[in-house]
Amino acid sequence: xxxxxxxxxxxxxxxxxxxxxxxxxxxxxxxxxxxxxxxxxxxxxxxxxxxxxxxxxxxxxxxxxxxxxxxxxxxxxxxxxxxxxxxxxxxxxxxxxxxxxxxxxxxxxxxxxxxxxxxxxxxxxxxxxxxxxxxxxxxxxxxxxxxxxxxxxxxxxxxxxxxxxxxxxxxxxxxxxxxxxxxxxxxxxxxxxxxxxxxxxxxxxxxxxxxxxxxxxxxxxxxxxxxxxxxxxxxxxxxxxxxxxxxxxxxxxxxxxxxxxxxxxxxxxxxxxxxxxxxxxxxxxxxxxxxxxxxxxxxxxxxxxxxxxxxxxxxxxxxxxxxxxxxxxxxxxxxxxxxxxxxxxxxxxxxxxxxxxxxxxxxxxxxxxxxxxxxxxxxxxxxxxxxxxxxxxxxxxxxxxxxxxxxxxxxxxxxxxxxxxxxxxxxxxxxxxxxxxxxxxxxxxxxxxxxxxxxxxxxxxxxxxxxxxxxxxxxxxxxxxxxxxxxxxxxxxxxxxxxxxxxxxxxxxxxxxxxxxxxxxxxxxxxxxxxxxxxxxxxxxxxxxxxxxxxxxxxxxxxxxxxxxxxxxxxxxxxxxxxxxxxxxxxxxxxxxxxxxxxxxxxxxxxxxxxxxxxxxxxxxxxxxxxxxxxxxxxxxxxxxxxxxxxxxxxxxxxxxxxxxxxxxxxxxxxxxxxxxxxxxxxxxxxxxxxxxxxxxxxxxxx
Numbered sequence: 292x293x294x295x296x297x298x299x300x301x302x303x304x305x306x307x308x309x310x311x312x313x314x315x316x317x318x319x320x321x322x323x324x325x326x327x328x329x330x331x332x333x334x335x336x337x338x339x340x341x342x343x344x345x346x347x348x349x350x351x352x353x354x355x356x357x358x359x360x361x362x363x364x365x366x367x368x369x370x371x372x373x374x375x376x377x378x379x380x381x382x383x384x385x386x387x388x389x390x391x392x393x394x395x396x397x398x399x400x401x402x403x404x405x406x407x408x409x410x411x412x413x414x415x416x417x418x419x420x421x422x423x424x425x426x427x428x429x430x431x432x433x434x435x436x437x438x439x440x441x442x443x444x445x446x447x448x449x450x451x452x453x454x455x456x457x458x459x460x461x462x463x464x465x466x467x468x469x470x471x472x473x474x475x476x477x478x479x480x481x482x483x484x485x486x487x488x489x490x491x492x493x494x495x496x497x498x499x500x501x502x503x504x505x506x507x508x509x510x511x512x513x514x515x516x517x518x519x520x521x522x523x524x525x526x527x528x529x530x531x532x533x534x535x536x537x538x539x540x541x542x543x544x545x546x547x548x549x550x551x552x553x554x555x556x557x558x559x560x561x562x563x564x565x566x567x568x569x570x571x572x573x574x575x576x577x578x579x580x581x582x583x584x585x586x587x588x589x590x591x592x593x594x595x596x597x598x599x600x601x602x603x604x605x606x607x608x609x610x611x612x613x614x615x616x617x618x619x620x621x622x623x624x625x626x627x628x629x630x631x632x633x634x635x636x637x638x639x640x641x642x643x644x645x646x647x648x649x650x651x652x653x654x655x656x657x658x659x660x661x662x663x664x665x666x667x668x669x670x671x672x673x674x675x676x677x678x679x680x681x682x683x684x685x686x687x688x689x690x691x692x693x694x695x696x697x698x699x700x701x702x703x704x705x706x707x708x709x710x711x712x713x714x715x716x717x718x719x720x721x722x723x724x725x726x727x728x729x730x731x732x733x734x735x736x737x738x739x740x741x742x743x744x745x746x747x748x749x750x751x752x753x754x755x756x757x758x759x760x761x762x763x764x765x766x767x768x769x770x771x772x773x774x775x776x777x778x779x780x781x782x783x784x785x786x787x788x789x790x791x792x793x794x795x796x797x798x799x800x801x802x803x804x805x806x807x808x809x810x811x812x813x814x815x816x817x818x819x820x821x822x823x824x825x826x827x828x829x830x831x832x833x834x835x836x837x838x839x840x841x842x843x844x845x846x847x848x849x850x851x852x853x854x855x856x857x858x859x860x861x862x863x864x865x866x867x868x869x870x871x872x873x874x875x876x877x878x879x880x881x882x883x884x885x886x887x888x889x890x891x892x893x894x895x896x897x898x899x900x901x902x903x904x905x906x907x908x909x910x911x912x913x914x915x916x917x918x919x920x921x922x923x924x925x926x927x928x929x930x931x932x933x934x935x936x937x938x939x940x941x942x943x944x945x946x947x948x949x950x951x952x953x954x955x956x957x958x959x960x961x962x963x964x965x966x967x968x969x970x971x972x973x974x975x976x977x978x979x980x981x982x983x984x985x986x987x988x989x990x991x992x993x994x
Contacts (some may be wrong), residue, residue: 394834394836394849397856398867402505417765438859438868443591445858448873449489452829452853454770455512458489463589465501466566467797470596471507474515486878488516493871503565505599506530507638508582509537510669518542521550529555529563531581536701574602574613578670578803580707591861592626595817599631601641602809607672608707621817628819630828633804636834640808642801644672650799651680660726660760665736665744671702673766674732678710681730691743692734718754736767738776748783761787766799814842821848821865896983901927904985907961911990914957929983935977942973960989
């Protein structure tokens, strides 16, 4: 033991331990290093009992996979038989992290962390599927715990790890209620797609169990998919007065008249019995009238489903949020609080809707020409304030966009919008008034290509064009994913010489969602046993989970879920016990398809690479080529690529001649992978780019 290079040492007890020696750097004090925790080091120190055994102590990892475990004197010794293997360390660290430092994560999200470290997941197809949606493989699902009998199951099919298409199922024994059935805007990741729906296959398969559909409010991300659901499901629909009007219009547009007969209007304080569920509507404030949270009473306990809300003590319509009822439920005991997370990253309080009225008053006073205001059609309170400002400065109002007109009519019929009889004018009458006498309220605040604002900005509207002196107010904030589209529209408006006012420059929009201080207030008065952050991107959900933990919620009682997860709750049991299909469903015209379909991947590929179509006419009798190949390119050859097409034809001709000399059948050669690779190799050498090549063989019978 006295020799410094000893590699085989006998220790007390007769056991031999093999050591490796390392020389430490000068002037560096010995430090506990390695991949194990100090807790393990202390345990090993106690086991020594004064014997001259090497310690296992570690804190800071080093680059070497065989890092020394303890620095002692002038030598660092490693006991090989004391090193923990990698597969021994990682499960320990994960378990500790899960229990102490973070909420319970969906197995689907855990699977992504494992997939990131595997090379086979670094392909375009897998990243495309991750971009669209996540779905846990069944091998992971088999490892999940089994739900006890009589457990309440919470199954979100949309709205988690995203903004939009909210849909949550609550299931107890053989009964299900559905909360919200929303839609989501397509993004640049969905080329050619009209809208994105939640995957409702689980509801189609269990349609006989559905006892009712409960709607929190009338925004598109909460009611936009309801017609698609009602095509295959028969169940009563419960919602506030405005939401019922909007839902009825959607159902009639798709000729679902039978579903229209089972619509039921609910008001604050009313309770609906649906099988073993009792659902109470609780008044909250939002950017649309008749917004509610739901108190869902089940045999397993009470659930509060927040819907979209904020705490507004000076709302435009109706009363302030019913905090007293939430406090009463909190005293009675709440099993689960599922709360929206849209503004969980924003500090402070969300401003009252009334503050926007003063901003509109200032802009209407100063504007010399026409005024265009773009906002969500369903933001009834915002539209009402624009109309009030227009009337105050003697401007006529013209509504642009079908959804704007339909929501206005519904809100007007219910008395939520007050307007003078001569304020509203038709589009065909705008030439009768001077520019300073006109105000337009339109859709398109999210940069949607077919909405009115985009068509006006790009000079595609048949009746309106932007002129110098016009004022355009974008009274909204971009939904995550729509930022680039909105910026492009703003740029086009500037190019026309208009004055553009948007939220990054001036406060012309207030959110309808609760900020962090309001969320803290709700958590404090509800005091739920379990908490699930809902309605938001992943970082929003995580920040909301951290906020709940800061207020005293144990990490073990917080679940960050993903669409398709099944959370089971009963007494002390709380775990994700399975999953159902929860990926996106894309609507393209009249076609419904899953997001990871081959068609969408091909559209992305065509957008990235371009297309070359080769057509060969071949004599059907002898297999000879008739003339040259016909070449068509889409999105590949630029004007500066001179001679590429001519040289490409020469390469094709040369390869065909070589095939003839070798005696290969021409039709077989033209469709072979060898021929395709030769063409791709030339294109890459000549242009540095790749293309998708389609080869067509046209058989011709000559007389």
